[in-house]
Amino acid sequence: MDNLIIAGKEIKSRLFIGTGKFSSNSLIPKVIDKSGSEVVTVALRRVDLNGEDENILNYISKDCVLLPNTSGARNAEEAIKIARIAKAAGCGNWVKIEVISDNKYLLPDNYETIKATEVLVKEGFVVLPYMSPDLMVAKHLEAVGAAAVMPLGAPIGTNRGLKTKELVRILIDEIKVPIVVDAGIGKPSEAAEAMEMGAAAVLVNTALATASDPVLMAEAFKLAVEAGRRAYLAGTGEIKLYAEASSPLTGFLR
Amino acid sequence: MLIKFNGTLVEAQATTTITNLLKTHSLSTDGIIVVLNDAILTKEDWSQKTLNDGDSIEILKFLGGG
Numbered sequence: 001m002d003n004l005i006i007a008g009k010e011i012k013s014r015l016f017i018g019t020g021k022f023s024s025n026s027l028i029p030k031v032i033d034k035s036g037s038e039v040v041t042v043a044l045r046r047v048d049l050n051g052e053d054e055n056i057l058n059y060i061s062k063d064c065v066l067l068p069n070t071s072g073a074r075n076a077e078e079a080i081k082i083a084r085i086a087k088a089a090g091c092g093n094w095v096k097i098e099v100i101s102d103n104k105y106l107l108p109d110n111y112e113t114i115k116a117t118e119v120l121v122k123e124g125f126v127v128l129p130y131m132s133p134d135l136m137v138a139k140h141l142e143a144v145g146a147a148a149v150m151p152l153g154a155p156i157g158t159n160r161g162l163k164t165k166e167l168v169r170i171l172i173d174e175i176k177v178p179i180v181v182d183a184g185i186g187k188p189s190e191a192a193e194a195m196e197m198g199a200a201a202v203l204v205n206t207a208l209a210t211a212s213d214p215v216l217m218a219e220a221f222k223l224a225v226e227a228g229r230r231a232y233l234a235g236t237g238e239i240k241l242y243a244e245a246s247s248p249l250t251g252f253l254r
Numbered sequence: 255m256l257i258k259f260n261g262t263l264v265e266a267q268a269t270t271t272i273t274n275l276l277k278t279h280s281l282s283t284d285g286i287i288v289v290l291n292d293a294i295l296t297k298e299d300w301s302q303k304t305l306n307d308g309d310s311i312e313i314l315k316f317l318g319g320g
Contacts, residue, residue: 044314044317049279054317
């Protein structure tokens with residue numbers, strides 16, 4: 001069986017999803033159901049003292065692996081603090097490290113991410129760091145014990161697809177831990193593209209949340225990820241510069 | 255006494271508890287995580303631990319995120 005294994009846990013779905021930006025949290029259980037996702041990200045924030053924040057955990061099936069992110073962290077220290085709180089709150093020991101101090105492109109700080117990964121791995125976390133695709137950074141993350149490496153396809157929320165395709169391809173070829181393309185995937189075809197290249201999984205949030213019909217889009221992404229994975233396993237044919245006929249070149253009726 | 259409540263300085267009654275603080279601010283307890291001076295409090299602590307002047311309390315929750 002072609003199952004993804006992260007930190008000893010068998011994950012049947014190679015589509016991970018985020019829970020941000022949905023017009024209503026009530027969409028989330030339906031999106032999780034139609035996407036077949038088993039790994040779901042959440043964020044940790046201060047409660048709005050003036051408002052009524054819903055508890056997002058009420059909308060996520062208990063069968064899912066919760067992947068709290070350290071969004072909001074501007075450096076390793078802040079990421080480590082968030083991770084420790086999430087774990088102590090009883091959300092399991094998986095964490096997505098997200099360290100961002102760039103507000104324009106939301107590009108992650110690869111160096112602070114390495115530092116946070118090293119500390120949190122030692123504390124027993126299953127660490128999935130979100131990073132800008134850079135082979136040496138990915139090697140460091142792997143060396144300090146990251147359970148997977150999550151390079152971005154394009155800046156968060158842009159729906160621009162695999163702008164970093166060639167760099168992600170290098171990571172897939174050279175890094176042994178699973179490569180999960182996270183951020184920027186805007187269409188199911190882009191998820192399929194990542195999977196065809198050999199990505200272990202993709203993480204999608206904005207493309208689902210901002211679709212006209214997020215639940216139908218979740219189904220589309222599920223099928224795309226499955227198709228892309230099958231294509232990778234099937235081995236795509238060679239790309240050629242010149243034409244090569246598909247029908248026989250002899251016995252013409254002339 | 256003055257305490258820091260989610261980053262803001264607020265007045266609070268001496269020896270108040272987290273439970274009282276939540277009631278005063280009409281905050282739901284569903285899914286909240288309480289951190290007092292960098293330590294997570296258990297639910298038992300919410301009603302039992304009394305707060306001191308200068309304490310820093312963070313009331314946190316998991317929200318949707320990518």
